Amino acid sequence: MILITRPIKEAKKLKSLLDTYGYKSHINSLSSITQINKKINFTKGYVILVTSLRATKIIIKSKLIHKEKKFIVIGASSRDTLNNSGFKNILYHAKSSKELVDFLKTNFKKIYKENKLKGIEYFTGSITTQSIIKDLKGCINLPIKKKVVYDTTFIKSFRPSTKKLFKSKKIKICLLFSEQNAKQLLNLIQKEKLSECSKDIKFLTLSPSISSIIKKAGYKKVSNANLPTLKSLLVKLFKINML
DSSP, rough: EEEEOHHHHHHHHHHHHHOOOOOOEEEOOOOOEOOOSOOOOOOOTEEEEEOOOHHHHHHHHHOOOOTOOEEEEEEEHHHHHHHTTTTTOEEEEEHHHHHHHHHHHHHHHHHHHTTTOEEEEEEEEEETHHHHHHHHHOOOSSSSEEEEEEEEEESSSHHHHHHHHTTOOOOOOOOOOOHHHHHHHHHHHTTOOOOOHHHOOEEEEHHHHHHHHHHTTOOOEEEEEESHHHHHHHHHHHOOOOO
């Protein structure tokens, strides 16, 4: 049994996909997402930074942005979604925050001069890894505005059916897509006293940083996708021996 921890809309899509491959899965979303502002303001002369597909979709949905607006993007899904919606002015696409920071350390001065940029607007959720903002400020000399466009609320306990699966040790693999969800999962496992029941679970995550959180909690069977994409994670999943 595979435990899916994503927000319910994405979780249902993933479960349906896994069903087609014959994998049994169980959904217990660890968080829910709510859009905060329906009207989004964009600052003239600022490049938009997006690091999540959710923020990207909210920006596009606002319909208050010109197609010529400049973007810096982390993630192939956000890049492709922007391109498919007619936004072609992507100054740089990175696979990870580390790759973005490494690129900007040597290339940002040229980029902002050529594009006459006045600053960066970072569109994100209410719970954001602060390290990316700190790292960006360390390599560029322009203002960075953080704009929160959606709110993340975490659950306070597992569903009864999920606890039963933990206790019967039927959960063999747990999929994790964010650092925040990884931390919340560990908190709930400890709170519900399920540590002993979960020690043999194989954790498959979207990135090394997420895997690191699980490993620090003492879990040994932890791996991550080669790239921070759902496709890459599924490739890894299909190689895992579930027996």
